[in-house]
Amino acid sequence: MFFQVTLLAFTALLPMVNPPTTATLLLGLTKDQTPAFIKRQVNLAAIWLFLTLCITFFIGSSILNTFGISIPGLRLAGGLIIGVIGFRMLFPAPTSDNQLPSEDSIAFVPLTIPSMCGPGTMALVISGAAQISDLPTDYERMPIYAGMVAAFALISLTSWIVLRMAQPVCRFMGKTGIDALTRIMGFLLISMGMQFMINGVKELLADPAFRIMCTMQ
DSSP states (O other): HHHHHHHHHHHHHHHHHHHHHHHHHHHHHHHTTTTTHHHHHHHHHHHHHHHHHHHHHHHHHHHHHHHTTHHHHHHHHHHHHHHHHHHHHOOOOOOOOOOOOOOOOIIIIIIIOOOOOSSSHHHHHHHHHHHHHTOTTSOOOOHHHEEEEEEHHHHHHHHHHHHHHHHHHHHHHHHHHHHHHHHHHHHHHHHHHHHHHHHHHHHHHHOOHHHHHHOOO
């Protein structure tokens, strides 16, 4: 049971996390940074990803219910964040030659959230937790929970490996190639953000509770 759950969860989550896309984002956001800074952000992003997946799995639905946040709301917020980041990458602010690059951490936002652990990934993890809690009482839950945590660890390790490979790619492409890639990725992020928001609006309009509320008003 442990190995089955680990394999199934890893296979389902890998396309949602999509580490190569985050690696491209990392290249665009760290084009003027030192290798030590990039390495530190990659290490932190892998740790944050594992912690975020575990928190989402065990208490994600409770957090959303406590603050009254719906999955459509989560998608709209994630789409807005991705769109803003994409706009900044597509139209970067002019910088002087003597201006030092920013040392602000990008490990949690945007590398972990919403890039690797976005609304779609969170919704998948929360729905999986709900399905496990609905299993009959005769099921042994400990191997299932252990398998999910192991899958989160494998996902984080895979993402770390892919992100670490971004540095050799950065050296190969050079400054001009990275600048072009940054603008292309910025446009794609804007498109992804808009699609997230469209999906959120569609889910909101399809929600019976929202329809009833609109009818009452």
